[in-house]
Amino acid sequence: MLSVENLVTSIAAKGTPVVRGVSFDVQPGQILGVVGESGSGKSMMAYSLIDLLPRGIAIAGGRVTFDGQDLTAMPVAQLRRLRGDRIAMIFQDPMVALNPVLTIGEQMIEAVLAHRRVSRQAARARCVEVLARVGIPSPEERMGAYPHEFSGGMRQRVVIAIAFLNDPALIVADEATTALDVTIQSQIIAEIQSLAAETGTAILWITHDLSLLSGFADHVMVMYAGQVVETAPAERIFAAPRHPYTAALMEAVPVPGRTRLANLPGVPPALDALPKGCAFAPRCPRVQPLCREQAPPVIQGARCHFPLEVTP
Amino acid sequence: MSVLELTEIRRVFSRHDGALDRAMNRVGLGRKPQHLVAVDDVSLTLQQGEMLGIVGESGCGKSTLGRIAAQLLPASGGTVRWQGQPIADMAPRDARAARRAIQMVFQNPYASLNPAMSVAQTILEAPLAHGLIRRRDSAAFLAQMLDKVGLAPDLADRRPHALSGGQRQRVGIARALAVSPEVVIFDEAVAALDVSVQAQILNLLVDLKAQGGFASMFISHDLNVVRFISDRIAILYLGRLVEIADRDTIFARAHHPYTRALLAEAPQLGGAKRRFTALKGELPSPLNPPSGCHFHPRCPHATDLCRSTRPALRDVGAGHRSACHYDLPQVAPQTQGA
Amino acid sequence: MRNAILSLRRAPFALFCLALFLLIVVAALLAPWIAPQDPYDNAVVDFFDSNLPPGSPAGMGGLTYWLGTDALGRDLWSAILYGLRITLTVAATASVLALVIGVLAGLVSAYAGGWVDAVIMRLVDILLGFPTILVALTIMALAGAGTGNLILALVVAQWPYYARTARSAALVEIGQDYIEAARCLELPHWRIILHHLLPNSISPIMVVLTLQLAHAVAIEASLSFLGLGTSIERPSLGLLIANGSREILSGHTWALIYPGLALAMLIFTVNVFGDRIRRALNPQEA
Ligand SMILES: Nc1ncnc2c1ncn2[C@@H]1O[C@H](COP(=O)(O)OP(=O)(O)OP(=O)(O)O)[C@@H](O)[C@H]1O
Ligand SMILES: Nc1ncnc2c1ncn2[C@@H]1O[C@H](COP(=O)(O)OP(=O)(O)OP(=O)(O)O)[C@@H](O)[C@H]1O
Ligand code: SF4
Ligand code: SF4
Ligand SMILES: [Mg+2]
Numbered sequence A: 001m002l003s004v005e006n007l008v009t010s011i012a013a014k015g016t017p018v019v020r021g022v023s024f025d026v027q028p029g030q031i032l033g034v035v036g037e038s039g040s041g042k043s044m045m046a047y048s049l050i051d052l053l054p055r056g057i058a059i060a061g062g063r064v065t066f067d068g069q070d071l072t073a074m075p076v077a078q079l080r081r082l083r084g085d086r087i088a089m090i091f092q093d094p095m096v097a098l099n100p101v102l103t104i105g106e107q108m109i110e111a112v113l114a115h116r117r118v119s120r121q122a123a124r125a126r127c128v129e130v131l132a133r134v135g136i137p138s139p140e141e142r143m144g145a146y147p148h149e150f151s152g153g154m155r156q157r158v159v160i161a162i163a164f165l166n167d168p169a170l171i172v173a174d175e176a177t178t179a180l181d182v183t184i185q186s187q188i189i190a191e192i193q194s195l196a197a198e199t200g201t202a203i204l205w206i207t208h209d210l211s212l213l214s215g216f217a218d219h220v221m222v223m224y225a226g227q228v229v230e231t232a233p234a235e236r237i238f239a240a241p242r243h244p245y246t247a248a249l250m251e252a253v254p255v256p257g258r259t260r261l262a263n264l265p266g267v268p269p270a271l272d273a274l275p276k277g278c279a280f281a282p283r284c285p286r287v288q289p290l291c292r293e294q295a296p297p298v299i300q301g302a303r304c305h306f307p308l309e310v311t312p
Numbered sequence B: 001m002s003v004l005e006l007t008e009i010r011r012v013f014s015r016h017d018g019a020l021d022r023a024m025n026r027v028g029l030g031r032k033p034q035h036l037v038a039v040d041d042v043s044l045t046l047q048q049g050e051m052l053g054i055v056g057e058s059g060c061g062k063s064t065l066g067r068i069a070a071q072l073l074p075a076s077g078g079t080v081r082w083q084g085q086p087i088a089d090m091a092p093r094d095a096r097a098a099r100r101a102i103q104m105v106f107q108n109p110y111a112s113l114n115p116a117m118s119v120a121q122t123i124l125e126a127p128l129a130h131g132l133i134r135r136r137d138s139a140a141f142l143a144q145m146l147d148k149v150g151l152a153p154d155l156a157d158r159r160p161h162a163l164s165g166g167q168r169q170r171v172g173i174a175r176a177l178a179v180s181p182e183v184v185i186f187d188e189a190v191a192a193l194d195v196s197v198q199a200q201i202l203n204l205l206v207d208l209k210a211q212g213g214f215a216s217m218f219i220s221h222d223l224n225v226v227r228f229i230s231d232r233i234a235i236l237y238l239g240r241l242v243e244i245a246d247r248d249t250i251f252a253r254a255h256h257p258y259t260r261a262l263l264a265e266a267p268q269l270g271g272a273k274r275r276f277t278a279l280k281g282e283l284p285s286p287l288n289p290p291s292g293c294h295f296h297p298r299c300p301h302a303t304d305l306c307r308s309t310r311p312a313l314r315d316v317g318a319g320h321r322s323a324c325h326y327d328l329p330q331v332a333p334q335t336q337g338a
Numbered sequence C: 001m002r003n004a005i006l007s008l009r010r011a012p013f014a015l016f017c018l019a020l021f022l023l024i025v026v027a028a029l030l031a032p033w034i035a036p037q038d039p040y041d042n043a044v045v046d047f048f049d050s051n052l053p054p055g056s057p058a059g060m061g062g063l064t065y066w067l068g069t070d071a072l073g074r075d076l077w078s079a080i081l082y083g084l085r086i087t088l089t090v091a092a093t094a095s096v097l098a099l100v101i102g103v104l105a106g107l108v109s110a111y112a113g114g115w116v117d118a119v120i121m122r123l124v125d126i127l128l129g130f131p132t133i134l135v136a137l138t139i140m141a142l143a144g145a146g147t148g149n150l151i152l153a154l155v156v157a158q159w160p161y162y163a164r165t166a167r168s169a170a171l172v173e174i175g176q177d178y179i180e181a182a183r184c185l186e187l188p189h190w191r192i193i194l195h196h197l198l199p200n201s202i203s204p205i206m207v208v209l210t211l212q213l214a215h216a217v218a219i220e221a222s223l224s225f226l227g228l229g230t231s232i233e234r235p236s237l238g239l240l241i242a243n244g245s246r247e248i249l250s251g252h253t254w255a256l257i258y259p260g261l262a263l264a265m266l267i268f269t270v271n272v273f274g275d276r277i278r279r280a281l282n283p284q285e286a
């Protein structure tokens, strides 16, 4: 349904790439998890798909196809119509999506009316229904409340409710639950799961929390320095990571029984001073001279010259 | 021996309760005063050398408790004892010394360093101002502190903006350790860091803990991190201490339904794919907390007793205390990560 | 702040104004060396040359009065340079004093909170409630004319602006964890205020400085114009304008126009680059 081919996004002025040749497909109902450390280009990749890139950053190559249409070639007005209707977006900070001077109800009804030709009452009923669905208590009353009257978790649920409003085909969620409590996060993920299962909505779920994805994604994509370094079905990648970076990330997570975490030295490289060859080479425990010379190929989903063996 | 002892600590934040509001209220024109009980009769002791994890959801009063313990915020009630003596009753000199012996490391590595000061200035300022070191020893002292937190010596002259998040957090730790504290309170000290950097800092904390010298409170919302680092764990809910026990007891035999829910919801790496079935209901507003047991609207076992009566924190096993009226059977063995 | 100054590079007009302002300042500072005449020296000023139009030669000696002379026969160009010098000295001294007092008051107010804050801020509100010129006029009326009192009036009228700005900048910083950390380290209060709060609250204060400097020049000129400022023998720009305005009916327009132009240029250039810096520091307003 969504197909991304060799997407390259750069800071226009300097030509520094922030997304370097990303390709993937998302099927209806699929939950694709994207994970990576800060600055790995997760957000820029997502914003490229739906033309929300910050000023000065632009797509420099590749194709993004959604339902057979090339989004990169689409007129802005048409893309804007698609957004909020067929494709919905959830950000980490709910206030990005909410207008502080309008009530929740006004904003939600607008969001419905912008894409659907229904009566105000019908739109209102739909909003109340969706608010109830994401776990807002007494939704009828809360329609008249302003965003600042909600807690952070409730606000994020409102944003998620807005994303659900028009039964989108794809939801792109960028760190949507990062700021929320675990019990609230679980509720929201439960909603996302049932939405994906019931309506076939595809989910692109961006997070830096590997543990979260392990309970909920169908497929996982690991990003590092603007590239996808490993992509695989969730069970496979969590059971047996092939890329040394994926493996190191997993060993850095505190899990029961560990008394020491993997010390992955250093920090990701600056994108305007990428090392020659493999971008992970300066931190990689498996690095060989070849890695510093040649960019690694993608072998069985891992972008690495010397991937870890998979024990069957 | 307990270094720091908090007894029945309470902290209330009030709005619309100034002199003007009260006067207006008398003539029936004022706004209704609002009282938010951020910390509600919490008693804790911190033993020499231990690391006590404080876990809870946002707004449950973790930071407020930490700031009261660090004497950055006055309590509305209760006593903070330093080595057995209430700090409030100490002579000013001793109170200052006690306060200095309790240091804090903050969450946000960007806001917790003065952007105008170099690494060296940040670390050396307090020890020099307090005369703990002599100016001519400062270079050696600085080198020692940088080494202790794993920072390269050539970073000494950098300003915070030229440091990575992990490096900043190390500076924050060095700044606290530079005054040789006996208690360090880490308030979400790794929450803002990337996984790999978080691992570096957690390893550093494990090493520092092994070197001994200070007891600590480790405040976090992340059960996995707290499990990794703490010796004992306290769980807060809406300002109240609901359960406290040593780490393995909490994970093996959690008593309180809220603790159990937290354990069930915390994402586990390598955990099988599952349908999320969360605890129902929203975290109630601390401005208007539920009656009786604060947890009752979300608790699957709530009864009328729970709705009416606040459960006392009671002993349910050696040093294991929980604030639930009932001894509920363990539903499933609490083996995590299966 | 550094970025704000760098951003001037992309604003050629603001940069031009800054250059012009600096040129005016340098000219004023160097007045005794570059002015063709010492307008305060009665031995040099020729009373018989009074009210000569621009470009006239001096009655005695080889001097040309490029901007004409005033009613006392002073070379107007020289008088403007010297007048600028007085105006700038008064305005700058007053601004610096007002800045020091205001910033300290603002920082202490923000840091101490409670009744200290309430008292300082109430005073600030009261002073800001009146037009600046009225406050300055009142002080002059109470203290009498003279350069020292002029500076006093300017300081009293202007410190509240610095205090308010410093306080709000400091309040933002006080919310930051590094102030909390400094308190936790039991650093002395003065140290937290001077080493932690001040350096991080300085940018908006510098903006206020540029704007208030222009304001101080204007007030000084107004007070002098009203005869409350500097002495007749050593006229500031404002007094030159006042004198010039008395000549206007006699058709000696230059005695008003040129000092007026100098004053307008001074205020205008300071305002343009000050405004530019303010916008660079507050991107939302741009
Ligand atoms: N507005 C911008 N202008 C210039 N560079 C930017 C901008 N926004 C992001 N970048 C750069 O693009 C790169 C990728 O950033 P991106 O926000 O996609 O990372 P991310 O993986 O989403 O990280 P995080 O987990 O912190 O959100 C980073 O190196 C970042 O510095
Ligand atoms: N200065 C204050 N004035 C008024 N209310 C406050 C103040 N500080 C904290 N509170 C309130 O007290 C409660 C507890 O806050 P606290 O910051 O201690 O929570 P926390 O557990 O640290 O949460 P988080 O995980 O979000 O940091 C919250 O409801 C908060 O809104
Ligand atoms: S290519 Fe080499 S350096 Fe890069 S990840 Fe693989 S082994 Fe490591
Ligand atoms: S006291 Fe009642 S409501 Fe509270 S946790 Fe125990 S069973 Fe649940
Ligand atoms: Mg991002």
Ligand SMILES: [Mg+2]
Binding pocket: B062, B063, B064, B187, B188
């Ligand atoms: Mg907190």
